[in-house]
Amino acid sequence: MRQSTATYILIFVFLTAGIFIKNPFILNMVSLSALTVITVLGLNLLLGYAGQVSLGHAGFVAMGAYISSILSIKTGLNPWLSIAIASAITTVVAAFIGYPTLKLKGHYLAMATLAIGEIIYMLANNLITLTGGHQGLTGIPMLSIGNFTFDSEKKFYFFSWAVVLLFAFVSNRIINSHYGRALKAIHEKEAAAKSFGVNVHLYKVAIFSLSAFYAAISGGLYAFYIGFISPSSFSLLKSIDYIVMAFVGGIDSIFGSIITTVILGSLPNILTSLQDFWPIVNGGLLVVAAMFMTRGLGGLIKWKRNTF
Amino acid sequence: MNFAQGEFVMLGAMLQFYFLTLHIPIVLSFLLSSLIVGVIGYFIHAVFIRGTRNPQELALIVLTIGIAMILRGTSMLLFGKNAHAVKQFLPFDSITVFGLTFSSQYIVVFAGAIIFATLLFIYFNKTNSGKVMMASSNNPLACRLFGIDVEQVQAISFFISGMLGAIGGSIIAPISFAKYNMGLIMGLKGFSASVVGGFGNNVGAIAGGLIIGVSESLAAGYISSSYKDIVAFLIMILVLFVKPSGIFGAKDIERV
Amino acid sequence: MEKKYILKIKNITKSFGGLKALDNISFNVNKKQIKALVGPNGAGKTTLFNIITRLYQPDRGSIEYDQKNLLSYMPHQLIRLGIARTFQNIQLIDALTVKENIALGLHAKIKSNPLSVVFGLNRKEEKEVFEKTERVAHFLKIESFLNKHPEQVPFGIKRLVEIGRALISQPKLLLLDEPAAGLNENETERLLNTLFRIWERGISILLIEHDMEFVANCSHSIVVMDSGKKIAEGLPSDVMNDYNVIKAYMGE
Numbered sequence: 001m002r003q004s005t006a007t008y009i010l011i012f013v014f015l016t017a018g019i020f021i022k023n024p025f026i027l028n029m030v031s032l033s034a035l036t037v038i039t040v041l042g043l044n045l046l047l048g049y050a051g052q053v054s055l056g057h058a059g060f061v062a063m064g065a066y067i068s069s070i071l072s073i074k075t076g077l078n079p080w081l082s083i084a085i086a087s088a089i090t091t092v093v094a095a096f097i098g099y100p101t102l103k104l105k106g107h108y109l110a111m112a113t114l115a116i117g118e119i120i121y122m123l124a125n126n127l128i129t130l131t132g133g134h135q136g137l138t139g140i141p142m143l144s145i146g147n148f149t150f151d152s153e154k155k156f157y158f159f160s161w162a163v164v165l166l167f168a169f170v171s172n173r174i175i176n177s178h179y180g181r182a183l184k185a186i187h188e189k190e191a192a193a194k195s196f197g198v199n200v201h202l203y204k205v206a207i208f209s210l211s212a213f214y215a216a217i218s219g220g221l222y223a224f225y226i227g228f229i230s231p232s233s234f235s236l237l238k239s240i241d242y243i244v245m246a247f248v249g250g251i252d253s254i255f256g257s258i259i260t261t262v263i264l265g266s267l268p269n270i271l272t273s274l275q276d277f278w279p280i281v282n283g284g285l286l287v288v289a290a291m292f293m294t295r296g297l298g299g300l301i302k303w304k305r306n307t308f
Numbered sequence: 309m310n311f312a313q314g315e316f317v318m319l320g321a322m323l324q325f326y327f328l329t330l331h332i333p334i335v336l337s338f339l340l341s342s343l344i345v346g347v348i349g350y351f352i353h354a355v356f357i358r359g360t361r362n363p364q365e366l367a368l369i370v371l372t373i374g375i376a377m378i379l380r381g382t383s384m385l386l387f388g389k390n391a392h393a394v395k396q397f398l399p400f401d402s403i404t405v406f407g408l409t410f411s412s413q414y415i416v417v418f419a420g421a422i423i424f425a426t427l428l429f430i431y432f433n434k435t436n437s438g439k440v441m442m443a444s445s446n447n448p449l450a451c452r453l454f455g456i457d458v459e460q461v462q463a464i465s466f467f468i469s470g471m472l473g474a475i476g477g478s479i480i481a482p483i484s485f486a487k488y489n490m491g492l493i494m495g496l497k498g499f500s501a502s503v504v505g506g507f508g509n510n511v512g513a514i515a516g517g518l519i520i521g522v523s524e525s526l527a528a529g530y531i532s533s534s535y536k537d538i539v540a541f542l543i544m545i546l547v548l549f550v551k552p553s554g555i556f557g558a559k560d561i562e563r564v
Numbered sequence: 565m566e567k568k569y570i571l572k573i574k575n576i577t578k579s580f581g582g583l584k585a586l587d588n589i590s591f592n593v594n595k596k597q598i599k600a601l602v603g604p605n606g607a608g609k610t611t612l613f614n615i616i617t618r619l620y621q622p623d624r625g626s627i628e629y630d631q632k633n634l635l636s637y638m639p640h641q642l643i644r645l646g647i648a649r650t651f652q653n654i655q656l657i658d659a660l661t662v663k664e665n666i667a668l669g670l671h672a673k674i675k676s677n678p679l680s681v682v683f684g685l686n687r688k689e690e691k692e693v694f695e696k697t698e699r700v701a702h703f704l705k706i707e708s709f710l711n712k713h714p715e716q717v718p719f720g721i722k723r724l725v726e727i728g729r730a731l732i733s734q735p736k737l738l739l740l741d742e743p744a745a746g747l748n749e750n751e752t753e754r755l756l757n758t759l760f761r762i763w764e765r766g767i768s769i770l771l772i773e774h775d776m777e778f779v780a781n782c783s784h785s786i787v788v789m790d791s792g793k794k795i796a797e798g799l800p801s802d803v804m805n806d807y808n809v810i811k812a813y814m815g816e
Contacts, residue, residue, distance in 0.1 A: 053369050100548045106365045110311070111499045112548060115541035118496065126534045170682055177681040178667070178674045178693070184659045185668055192655035195617050196729065197643030197672025236492060240377060247370055252659075276385060283377025290371035291360045 003298070004172045007255045011165045014262075018157045027153035031225070033265035034160035035218045038167050040245045040261045041254060042214025045171060047243075048252030049183035050207045051190075052102065053110040056117030057242045060212040062124055062234035063090040064219030069140045069229060070130055079143050083220030087213050094212030095205055102204040109208070117239055124231040136230025143224045156225050163221065167214060168254055175252075183207060237279070244282045248289045253298020260297055311372040312352065314495020315379040316470045319345045320477025321486035322383055325392045334397055342474040349470020353463045376491065384488040394481035413482040420479045421514070424472065429510055441465055493537070500544035506554025515556055519543070567631065570595045570737055570768050571616070576625035578611060585611045586622070587792040593737065598759065598769045600779040600800075603789035609772040610652060612789075613741055616770075617642060617649050630736065643672040648730035649739035652772070654722050656714040662725050663710040666697045669729035700728045704758060720751035724758070731762065738762065740771040744778050756782055780804060 014030070021027055039061055046052050067086035071077045077085075093116075101112040124131045131137055143150045143159075150156045174180055185193040186200050194200050223229045241264070249260030268278055289296060320341050327337030352375055357363075360371060396413040403412055431438035444451045444461045451458050477486075477494075484490065497520065505516025520540045527539035547554060569592035578586040586608045593599045601609050614620045616627060618639040627634040629645065637645065648669065656665050670693055676686035701707045704724045709717045717725070723743055730738055743759075744752050759782055763769060773779045779786060780800045788796040788803060796806045 047366065051366050053366065053373075055373070097545065100552055104548075104552055107311075107369055108503075108548065108552075110369055111496065111503070112545060114492070114496055115500070115544055118493070119538050119541050122534065122538050126532070173682050173684065174678070177686060178671055178676065178690070179678065179681060181657075181660060181664050181668055182671050185657045188657050188659060189655045191619060192651055194619065194639035195642065195649050195651075196668045197640050197733070198668075199638075199640040240373065243370065243373065251366075277381070279377050279381030279384065283374045283379075283381060286370055286374025286377065287356060290367045290374060291356065294364070294367050 015161050024153040027157045031157045031160045033262045034164050036265045037261045038218040039215045042211035043246040046211040050204045051187040054113040056113030057215050058234045058238035059117035059120035060215035061219035064216030065223040065229045068220040069223045087216035090216035091209045091213045095209040098205040098208040138228050140227045250296025250298025256298020312376040314491035315376045316473025317477035317494040318491035320474025321481035324478035325394045325486040342471045345474030346467045346471030349466040353466035391485040391487040396482040504547045506556040512556030572628040574626045576622045578622045591787050598783045600783035600786045601772045607789040608792040643733045646736035648735035650726040652741040666728040669732040700732045738769045
């Protein structure tokens with residue numbers, strides 16, 4: 001089977017499951033996982049296709065969440081428009097960070113994004129008049145289309161997985177185009193790729209900005225779904241969670257990432273008593289994946305390739 | 309590049325705190341904690357870095373992030389989530405210079421920085437093993453051709469960086485406290501200093517550290533102490549933009 | 565007046581640290597010419613290639629290509645100018661099939677933008693790209709390997725795939741870095757034949773080679789380099805007899 005087909009089937013399974021799940025706790029948990037999937041899909045593009053690590057994706061999620069919420073609360077702007085503006089700003093900021101750092105060796109981007117993530121985290125904590133500080137921001141309106149408001153777990157469940165479908169579709173289209181081929185060339189043979197006519201630096205900056213865009217959209221939707229945001233949802237540990245999900249799921253595997261994200265996103269909510277062990281589990285997963293299966297779970301499956 | 313470096317600092321501070329609670333003399337606990345973390349560094353290299361099947365840059369970055377998480381999580385389980393106060397090295401609490409009162413530990417930090425920077429400088433510039441380490445990091449392939457066991461050199465460099473991290477951690481602990489999550493910020497600060505000063509340049513690293521430290525203090529004094537870290541990171545990002553090789557760095561760290 | 569040459573290399577000098585890799589190198593590649601660059605290891609041949617393809621910046625000198633100052637271009641812009649190259653250490657992408665690897669050479673000429681890709685408007689163009697790929701594969705007689713991955717094809721075929729990736733962009737100047745290295749007798753024969761068929765299509769070729777015999781068989785003109793210097797240039801028969809060349813090769 002082609003990986004893209006398997007991915008769409010998987011998403012449709014989640015969508016149909018929504019019809020039968022009654023328990024709001026589970027619906028909520030899997031909806032939140034869906035939002036996380038969007039961020040992880042973006043991170044996948046960066047890891048798997050530009051070969052770079054971002055330690056600050058929680059910061060981009062935070063930018064999406066905070067900017068859109070503040071716009072919507074303080075100026076009364078339409079939530080959808082707020083999310084669009086917040087995501088655009090986040091994308092530009094990412095391009096700004098990526099431009100100098102992506103000319104350098106791999107760990108520069110990791111460190112620069114770590115710094116950005118921390119800066120955004122500290123701003124969220126300290127710009128109290130705008131962000132509410134560590135107590136957070138409340139009164140974020142709900143999303144609605146016309147008279148239809150996403151006011152129940154069930155409604156948002158379908159909506160969130162529909163968004164996953166949209167972003168998985170976009171990722172698939174890019175990966176399976178000439179851009180995907182060029183990105184794979186950059187990942188494997190960067191210097192030679194230039195001589196194939198690939199503008200390596202431009203593509204790296206573009207893919208990094210795109211991945212920040214995914215994260216910002218995810219953050220914006222999160223804010224308007226929960227109605228409340230506080231800095232603790234966007235800490236460095238979240239950025240590392242995203243890396244674990246993307247890397248263990250398979251850096252170039254959308255299918256593997258979705259499964260891993262839903263599992264790793266849900267487990268801490270189910271096994272709450274094991275909370276203190278979670279950093280060790282996450283770290284252990286990263287170590288095992290980095291040492292023994294760099295293609296991740298998705299790499300264990302032999303996919304049929306796209307042919308023309 | 310080792311993302312667990314900051315955790316070595318944290319471990320140094322934590323072990324210093326732990327040994328002091330066992331009433332071990334301060335000099336001995338300092339030596340013990342730096343030695344133990346040095347050995348941990350050596351083992352991390354031997355077990356994980358060497359054991360990696362696919363030593364690509366991306367995998368190594370992710371691997372050291374994973375190791376950092378494990379060290380951090382383990383430390384949290386063993387020593388708890390609280391910040392621990394650590395006794396200062398000198399037998400008196402504070403000193404007064406020109407009417408300003410400092411914690412006496414600042415003398416130790418200052419002296420320690422000078423001593424270890426000098427030692428490092430001598431090691432890398434005057435000793436054979438130091439020169440080999442420099443060369444192995446710059447051009448591993450050429451060194452292999454000359455019959456140098458690059459893996460062994462790397463293992464030693466992990467030992468040294470573990471030890472140095474721990475030394476820094478135990479010296480700074482009386483000022484900053486010891487907390488399980490101090491590692492990544494410490495690592496990032498260290499990275500900022502070396503970016504600002506210029507990577508692989510010891511004089512630059514010290515200058516970078518001073519620039520970062522002074523601007524943090526200025527930010528804390530003139531704006532607010534909650535913004536001091538932001539200033540440090542903004543300076544790093546600014547330097548990456550204007551002169552990615554750092555203020556004192558040679559050019560040509562870009563890939564060809 | 566129409567110029568005779570397509571590439572004019574003038575006074576190119578490049579040092580790495582204290583080592584002079586290239587010392588005042590000058591020569592031309594004429595239109596529809598097969599020019600060979602020979603010399604022992606470390607003579608600076610690949611460094612010169614990397615400068616022509618803009619991966620390195622020279623310390624001094626100029627390169628004129630098709631009446632343009634080549635040094636003002638970035639590496640990824642060269643395909644559009646009509647310059648394509650292969651590599652001494654084969655640079656095929658393992659994650660892609662042979663077909664996709666060849667198609668990569670056309671990347672700079674694909675017009676579809678990100679939006680048209682997302683909306684699926686690039687299908688027609690993609691189809692054309694892969695039709696071209698098949699034509700190139702047919703020309704090189706490697707059709708049967710198209711859907712395989714690089715690790716599944718013999719070494720000699722890999723070299724041809726690299727040439728295919730360079731050819732698909734329809735270059736005016738083709739740079740080949742040691743195309744015959746590591747090939748057996750049959751494969752070398754096949755390569756020679758392919759080179760002539762490429763040349764027949766009016767493409768100028770600059771190639772680096774180690775093997776004097778191969779060079780004597782295929783090129784119109786030879787530049788001999790040693791330790792970063794040009795020590796001889798001329799017809800194969802003349803250069804072969806040149807004392808300096810023999811000396812460089814014998815290592816005396």
